Amino acid sequence: MTMTEPVIELSGVHRRFADGPAALRDVSMSVRAGEAVAILGPSGSGKSTMLNMIAGLDRPDSGTVTVAGVRVDTLGEAGAARYRRDKVGMIFQFFNLLDDLTVLDNVVLPAEMTGVGRAEARRRATGLLDVLGIARHARAYPGRLSGGERQRVAVARALMNRPPLLLADEPTGALDSESGAEVEALLRELHADGQSIVVVTHDESLAARCATRVVRIVDGRIASDTGVADAATPDGAGAVAR
């Protein structure tokens, strides 16, 4: 995939939960391969809903969501599961590691579910843990690691199947400043290596440091879509909100 091809394409996405106001209102947006996009917005603005749409965890009421050539909004449960395995890696604010598995077992899990051989999965996981600087914790359980280390494990797990897209939901939200800085640096390194990344956050500074593009969402609409240099400008160029 080249830099010019869109890895994410949202078109007219609308989502409303029960009797509440619409979480997303007619959102259209595209992300090119290799971009690092930060989706910024206050609580309840719809940014996590947008991430869930891209991850195939939720489906829009109307509109289309295409990721890496896959129409995510039309997938059933099984199809969405396969899509998540192959196309996206996710990291969460609270890590979502399985506490009863070792670090290594957590990391190899996505590969094992796709049928990758055990030896190959372990080799790949060990390599990732090594690159991320947590290889020494491979046999430890997540409960014994610091927040930053746990998030690194989560990143390793997200990258295990070499997804074209990495999705991060408030990746530093539960971390102290030192650990947060470690994770930020890690995301920058990944992006520098060509990894497409979408980070959902309400942390302006994280967006500024990790993303090449910032999309602001307010009340379910894209309020601005700008390059990092313009991110502070709510009505910056690039927004495709309709």
Add this chain to the structure above:
Amino acid sequence: MSALGRVMRAGVRRRRVQTAVTGLAAMMAATASVLGGSLLVASNAPFDHAFAQQHGAHLAAQFDAAKATAEQLRATAHASGVSAAAGPYRTVTADPSGGPGLDLPAGMTMDPMKLVGRSDAGGPVDDVTLSAGHWVSGPGQVVVSADYSGPALGVGQRIDFPSASGGVTELMVVGVARSVSRTADGWVEPSDVSLLAAAKGADPGMQMLYRFASASTAAQLAADRDAVAAQAPAGSLSGTRSWLDVKNSSNSSTGLFVPFLTAFGLLGVLMSVLIVGNVVAGAVGSGTRRIGVLKALGFTPGQVVRAYMGQALIPAAAGTVLGALLGNLVAGQILSATEQVYGTTSLTVAPSVDVAVLVGTLLMVCVTALATALRAGRLRTVDALAVGRTPKAGRGRRAARITRALPLPRPVTLGLARPFARPARALAMVTAILFGAAAVTFAFGLGSSLQRIQDAKRTAADVTVLPSAPAQSGGPAARPGQVGGGAPGGSTPGGSTPGGASAGTGDSAAMARAIAAQPGTRAFFGSAQTQVTAAGTTGSVDVTAFVGDASWAGYQMVSGTWFHRPGEAVAPTPFLTATGTRVGDTVVVTDHGRAIPVKITGEVFVTGNQGMELLTDARTLASAEPNLKAQYFSVRLASGTDPSAYVRALDAALRPTGAVAQVGDGGGTSQLLILLDALTGLLTLMLVAVAGLGVLNAVVLDTRERVHDLGVVKALGLTPRQTVSMVLAQVVLVGVVGGAVGVPLGVALQRVVVPAMGDSAGLRLPSSVLDVYQAPALVLLGLGGLVIAVLGATGPAGWAARTRTAVALRTE
């Protein structure tokens, strides 16, 4: 509403699944306990309870109508010791010939009926209980006894009584009733007794029924009988039957089933306690984090305990009441079947059972909820808040490492390791499945044993030849259906027996010649019936005397061997017990005044005449009964012979003798066996349902607790099918272990209960009756545990697969 009330109400409303499971478990437990408790109560001295309920007669006295008037008999009610009396009732014993629609097999007739003229079922003594229809309200009607030994007679059936003059008196069955004192085979309008007295072979009389102040021993009853006899005209008392005789007779047959129903009753109650305890503990335990939140908000430990006891009690109380109602409804059916097994009447759910179940179940819920809530209430708030997010370190990790090394898909290995992370819950599941598997195994074994007992009542004969001559009233003891329980022509479904044979008429030799000459005959033997007395026994001993080699007949030996020569015999346990003999001993029997020593070579399993039987070669009795002839024949066919064609050809050859041939030994399937099979099936189904509910509850709790982790793995790409396989894999090991332990437990239960059933009837059972489990069957039964587990987990697995990933990820 107070804060506590709001918390309680919200807990019940918002935790719908656990509320529903708690209510359902309490309901099932209450239903099972009502059934189990009722069976236990019904199995506790069933005769005594029925006797007390019906004001049974301590003494049923038969008087000669020609020697005493009704007035004179009424005066016997004032005899010394009499506390209550009923009668006199006019009686007549008559021979019914059959009736429209009564399809009696060839050679079969109905047993004589003792009919009593009673215009009222009730009274101070022998309060007869109707189980169908109504009491006689006019002439031409009869209420038949449910214990009548003849064919089953339902309401609407007509019965013909041929009269000596050639006419027929017809009675219509208007009701079916049971007298615990066995005072009659049927009850008619008093005016009908005179009519029936003209029937062929009729034997009229008068009946008085007495209760005495002291009648608990045979000696007391003898004194009571003498007092009555002294009050009545001399020589008018023609016969009596004491309640102790009836009780012994009843207990010898019903005793067989007491251990069976007691075992099922106990299983039901035990499982109920287990499931309710497990469900409530799980429901309260899973709310520990919420308890932490409440404590953080300022709730005292006492308030927390009250809130959670309330949350458990609200659905449990509703479930318990519903379950008790359901139990009473279902118990009606089961107790109705039990009535027939025990020969008792009006079995109902005792109020004490209902009260015990309601109080017991709620108490159980209270105690379990209290213990669990107290434990949670004592937790430090921060620890309670952390529960569910940080499981105890080390639990199940070794298992996880082991299972992940297995060459299985990862979702499966993840599931397999899960029980080790929650050992207490896994243990509760194992126990529930264990009980279910034990119940299924026990039921299978019991059914097989009962079937083999039934099979033991039939010979291995391919064809049986019976005389077609009708029975003679009060004739010889030629009742093949009851002889030794193993003779051919066993009891028909209705209980009627082949008629008495034309013994000693000379036809026997012609029958034997016809059978021997018939192509296809491989072997045959004849059977003759007679009665002897034996030292140490009261009453007569039935003897089946074989003409020819009967060793192939398939009689089941408990010990020793079949006899080989005249002078030897085999006998069942009650005979050996009564005569104080063992295999190898010689017992002296008296036949027609002649003492004959008989060597016992083996203990045989036969059940007729309450085990007072002897099976021997006809030549053993030759000195006393030189003309003893075979009354029926059992034939074994050469291989490849078509039995139907053989019977047709033999029938033609037998025509001059009047005998008829039939395929097999004529023994039908016992109604009691069908009843017990149905009872076993119903009780097993109930126990399996309770076991499945236990698994369902545990997996629901576990799945809901783990819903966040489930969201994580689904976010990583776990498909719905993989989710189902992961959740089902959680219970595989539990099911296998439960089955593996439950099956031996069920086998052990069968090995205890079935011999106990035999002991109750005074019988030792042959190993063939006990050894009913084959390896393939045991494996299948063991897999039954797995099936119970998978069935219980299927619902939660489906729920886990359907749960939206985003929702699961938001759940804590």
